[in-house]
Amino acid sequence: MIRRAARILAVPAVALLLVSCSGTDVGGSRASDERWPQWDETADAAEVSEFMKVAVPEGATEAKGAVQVNPREDVYLLSFVTSEENAEDIAKDLRSEEPLEDRKVDLAPQGERFGHLGLPEPETVEGARWVGVCPPCVGDKRRSKMQWIEVYVQTLKADRARVYLQAF
Structure with a gap:
């Protein structure tokens, strides 16, 4: 039996x-x-901007966007160059309780994400300021589909700044 x-x-x-x-x-x-992550080759800055609910400011240059497809959650990347004031307004619009601040991190970047856009990883850019937030945690209903969004602002010259946004 x-x-x-x-x-x-x-x-x-x-x-x-x-x-x-x-x-x-x-x-x-x-x-x-299948190997992960993969890149959605059809994604562009407009699609990523719409997902993040972040408007690329009028007059911004070098707008680039990408979506890294992962088994559990996709990562949305957006970067552009705009005025320092616009960059700071975008950071404030994330509704973080903390202001943009220098981020002193001894960790390596989270893989090569912005490198896919031909940019250095923002964690490696000297003097880049950072702020991140959990949209549902701060009641940001516009971004309810995101678990996390962060921005790095790299001051360039002549009142210009490169904005790096990452969301998942």
Whole structure:
């Protein structure tokens, strides 16, 4: 009787093992050997701006956007050059309880994200100021689809600043 029960249980176990090793998920829709992250090659600054609910200021230059596709949550990237005043207004619009401040972090950047846009990672830019916020935590209903949004502001010259925004 015990041998028969063991055989009955072995059949589903073997079937489950074969499915898990077959290279597809249970629904068969996505190959398990796909590499993550991936880039959505159709995403642009306008799409990312719309998702973040951040308007690229009129007169801004070098606007670039990208979406890094991940299995659990996508990462949205947006960067542009604008006036220092516009950059600070964007940071204030995130509704953080903290102001923009120098971020002294000894950690390496979170992978090469902005490098995909041909930019240095903002964590590595000397003098870049940072602020981040959890939109649902501060009651920002405009950004309720995001768990986190952060901005880095790099002062350039002649009252210009590069804005780096990242959200997921």
